[in-house]
Amino acid sequence: MPDVCAAYGCSNRRCLKTRTRGITFHLFPKTRERRRKWEVALRRDSFAASDRTLLCSEHFRSEDFDRTGQTVRLRDGVVPSIFNFPAHLQKPVATRRTTTSRRVEGALPMDLMPDVEATGESSLSCKQQATDHLLYTLPACPKAIKAKLEEATAIVRKLQREKSNALKREKRVKNNMKALLRMREQIILLELNLPPAKSL
Template sequence: MRGITFHKFPKEKELRRQWEFAVRREHFSASDYSVLCSEHFKLDDFDRTGQIARIRDGAKPTVFIFQRLGVSLGYKELREHPYAMPASPTGLKTRLSEALARVESLERDRRNTKVRERRAKKTVHGLLEDLRGKNLINEELKERLDFYSGKIKL
């Protein structure tokens, strides 16, 4: 998913323990390869001065779904990120159907937007012609409008 970054658990023991505790998984111990996604950190926890988003020294993950729900969730539920694959084929099929419906809706919106854009361009073109026909624009403005109206494709 776009904009999500992944960050390794810190090597420093105390901070690593705090990250592990924040995750709230029973008997969880992070390995050298364990990561958390950027969704679990506040915006000001990041140093974005370089080309790579880095977690600031001492920052801890504080954003979790279970905090909003007011309940403690297990490992499976914590993996329910937008970029995570559903555990079952039925869940995957549901996600695919939802995604296809969303694509169809966006394509319909795009077509409707293009129709509105063409309609607006025709209206502007008609107004320019009307102004020219009634001689309501001076020569300089007429030249500018001619220049820019050439950019309007009907």
Template sequence: MPEHCAAHSCSNRRTIANRARGITFHKFPKDKDVRKKWEVALRREGFTASASSVLCSKHFKQGDFDRTGQTVRLRDGVIPSVFSFPVRLKRLEKGRATSTYRRAKERLPVASQDSQEMATSHPQPQPNDDHGYALPASPSALKSRLNEALARVESLEREKKNAVAREKRAKTAVKSLLGDLKNIITEGCQ
């Protein structure tokens, strides 16, 4: 099994120190389409993942992990997206080239950094605050709500798993008691 991450210029190795830091290693998926997407995301020319190739957890977003059990797993269909590529491997972002888009972009006011800091430190109430289904005004507020919701879902999944395990233990105990009760009744009748 490989001892190092397959990502470009990533030096993470499977060591006890990295494990203590919370770095986990994940094999490339067996599904050919998803595996191909992983390989493309790596942007390594001529790279083909072997059955034992791995990527470290540093190349995935926090929301990509399923931490409900003892083993940290990736959610289904997740593609690695956190990389620090050299300039030659970075893709240029294509912007819209329509004249309408350019005119709209030119009309947008450019806010100073101080006003942005004040807006984030003292958010003003928005008209949609009284509706729970409405989106928050800022992307950061939306992201924090999403992270809270994901944390709540993980917590509820753990609670559900524990409740199912308790129910299974209780059923086993009831079956055992019923068996003992049958034995006591048959012995009493004899």
């Protein structure tokens, strides 16, 4: 039986047809913490991934992949983020309705007030987005704050790994250069100590 992508509404199967389309399949992470993040990203009730559960490459961004080797691999710490969820699984847009936020909205000049479109949804104008207050306020929901913190922590960990890898690569290159220079020195010394070539 062919392996099928575990994402909601995705019917990609591991077969020759998907391989020719360039779709790759990836097992859920082995570590419990990372596996849980993938399970949460799928938004499926009571879903628990097994050791053979797969996700296809269509649920990851292009920058999530490491294509330097012979096989396409996911970079460390990535979480699937591209899904086509139905309306009941979409994340609701959090709106802050606290006394403080109402006071701030009331104190904003008219050109900084949210624009209300015909759909009834409010979108922030460019000027409002640029105000310091909106750039630095924290979300009202603790879960949103935790999610922001986890996202920032993941970015920091990723950058630290990239820095560490870059330093290791730099050290390897320096060692290789030193070895090549030593070899060159030895070759030159050997050439200098050789007797002159006999003429025919």
